[in-house]
Amino acid sequence: MSETSSKKMPKAQRREQLLDVAFTVVREEGTDALTLGHLAERAGVSKPISYEHFQSRSGLLMAMYERIDTRQVAMLREALQKTKRKLEDVAKVMSAAYMSCYRTSGPEQHAITAALKGDEQMEAFYQGVLDRYVALYAETLEPFCDLPKETLRQRCVGIIGAAEAISREMMRGTGSESAAAATLASLIVAWLSSRK
Incomplete structure (x- = not known):
C-alpha cells in the first residue's frame, strides 16, 4: 500500500478517490477487471474499505x-x-x-x-x-x-x-x-x- 493512499482521509474524500481509481481501472483494464478487491489493491487501501463504501460490485458500478x-x-x-x-x-x-x-x-x-x-x-x-x-x-x-x-x-x-x-x-x-x-x-x- 502506498503511504498517501492508506492514510486516513474523510469518508467523502475516500469515496471520491476510490471512484477515481475505479474509472482508471475501467479505462485501462475494462469492467471485467473491476472488483472491490482489485479496486482496494489499486487504491492502496484494505479490502474492507472498498466494501464499506460500495458493498458490492453492483454498488460500485451504480456509484460510477x-x-x-x-x-x-x-x-x-x-x-x-x-x-x-x-x-x-x-x-x-x-x-x-x-x-x-x-x-x-x-x-x-x-x-x-x-x-x-x-x-x-x-x-x-x-x-x-x-x-x-x-x-x-x-x-x-x-x-x-x-x-x-x-x-x-x-x-x-x-x-x-x-x-x-x-x-x-x-x-x-x-x-x-x-x-x-x-x-x-x-x-x-x-x-x-x-x-x-
Missing part, C-alpha cells in the same frame, strides 16, 4: 454511473441557462452537452452502461436513470411543441436512444463530436416539429 449522470445533468442545466429560448437553440445545446459529456467521460461510460445490464438491481437502477432523463428532456422541450404529454415522452425516449447510438458511433471514431451533436439536434427539431 451516478457520478457520470450527475455531471451530465449539471452540464445540461448550466448550458440551458445560457441559451436562447428557441427550439433550434435548445436542441443544439442539449445535443452538444450530451456529446461533450460522453467525450469527456471516454469509452468508460459505455462500458459501465453495458455492465449495468448484469442483474436485476442494476437494471432497475439504470432504468431509473433513463426515466429521469426522459422526464428532464420532456420538461425542457415541452414549451417548444404542442404534442400531447405521452407523445412527447415517447419521443424523448427515442431521442435518448438515438443519443446513445450516435455517441457510441462518435466514440468509435466514425464522426466528430460536432457532427454527432448536429445530427442529434436535427432529430430533436424534426421529431418535435412533427405531429405524426
Whole structure:
C-alpha cells in the first residue's frame, strides 16, 4: 500500500478517490477487471474499505454511473441557462452537452452502461436513470411543441436512444463530436416539429 493512499482521509474524500481509481481501472483494464478487491489493491487501501463504501460490485458500478449522470445533468442545466429560448437553440445545446459529456467521460461510460445490464438491481437502477432523463428532456422541450404529454415522452425516449447510438458511433471514431451533436439536434427539431 502506498503511504498517501492508506492514510486516513474523510469518508467523502475516500469515496471520491476510490471512484477515481475505479474509472482508471475501467479505462485501462475494462469492467471485467473491476472488483472491490482489485479496486482496494489499486487504491492502496484494505479490502474492507472498498466494501464499506460500495458493498458490492453492483454498488460500485451504480456509484460510477451516478457520478457520470450527475455531471451530465449539471452540464445540461448550466448550458440551458445560457441559451436562447428557441427550439433550434435548445436542441443544439442539449445535443452538444450530451456529446461533450460522453467525450469527456471516454469509452468508460459505455462500458459501465453495458455492465449495468448484469442483474436485476442494476437494471432497475439504470432504468431509473433513463426515466429521469426522459422526464428532464420532456420538461425542457415541452414549451417548444404542442404534442400531447405521452407523445412527447415517447419521443424523448427515442431521442435518448438515438443519443446513445450516435455517441457510441462518435466514440468509435466514425464522426466528430460536432457532427454527432448536429445530427442529434436535427432529430430533436424534426421529431418535435412533427405531429405524426
